[in-house]
Amino acid sequence: MRLPVPGPRDVLTAIERGTDQVEALIGAVPRVLALLDDAERLLVRASAAIDRVREVTEAANVIVVRTSAVVDDADAQVVRVTGLLDTFEPSLTRLQPTLETLADTTSPDEVRALVQLVDHLPALTATVEKDLLPVLGTLGSVAPDLHDLLNVSRELNEILGKVPGIGRLKRKVEEDDDELPVT
Known part of the structure; x- marks a missing residue:
């Protein structure tokens, strides 16, 4: 090149x-x-x-x-x-x-009532524990006493039925009770 x-x-x-x-x-x-x-x-x-x-x-x-x-x-x-x-x-x-x-x-009134009930529960619980439960605990011992009282009442009724003139008095009381208005 x-x-x-x-x-x-x-x-x-x-x-x-x-x-x-x-x-x-x-x-x-x-x-x-x-x-x-x-x-x-x-x-x-x-x-x-x-x-x-x-x-x-x-x-x-x-x-x-x-x-x-x-x-x-x-x-x-x-x-x-x-x-x-x-x-x-x-x-x-x-x-x-x-x-x-x-x-x-559920209505609003029911809800308000439920809220009120819940507000009262602490006081209600305290009352039940303090007053009601002790009474309920003694009901077991009261039942025999009530049974005995009922037996005595029946015996007394039988004795009174044998007293002369008590039968007429008893019928009179029953008639007077029947005439009273029932409420």
């Missing part, structure tokens, strides 16, 4: 072109300087934008970490609630008709 060697004409053409190009190059210097100024301004703005993007990214990372913690807590609660629902689902399914009937038939 042959390498071209410039001749004298090529040198003259290059010089002519060179002066035109030098003049064009000198004319382009102000434009190049203006472009450099614009580039510097763009660089400053780009640097500020990059700094702002970095700040936003860091803030977003903080929010992502916090959000991740919230999501983890929510997941843990979902697991707990799911376990509870799985445990209580059969009972709640069986109770559903009862709860619906209760909701349909």
Whole structure:
């Protein structure tokens, strides 16, 4: 392969072109300087934008970490609630008709009365424990005494029935009892 060697004409053409190009190059210097100024301004703005993007990214990372913690807590609660629902689902399914009937038939007055009853339960419990339970405990020993009293009452009635004139008095009392209005 042959390498071209410039001749004298090529040198003259290059010089002519060179002066035109030098003049064009000198004319382009102000434009190049203006472009450099614009580039510097763009660089400053780009640097500020990059700094702002970095700040936003860091803030977003903080929010992502916090959000991740919230999501983890929510997941843990979902697991707990799911376990509870799985445990209580059969009972709640069986109770559903009862709860619906209760909701349909319970009036606000009944709810207020129930709340009042619950408010009175401590005093009622204390009274039952202090006064009623001791009496109920002695009923076992009272029953034989009542039975004996009933026997004595029957015997007394038989004895009185044998006393002369008591039969007429007894009939008179029974007639008077029959005439009394029933209330």
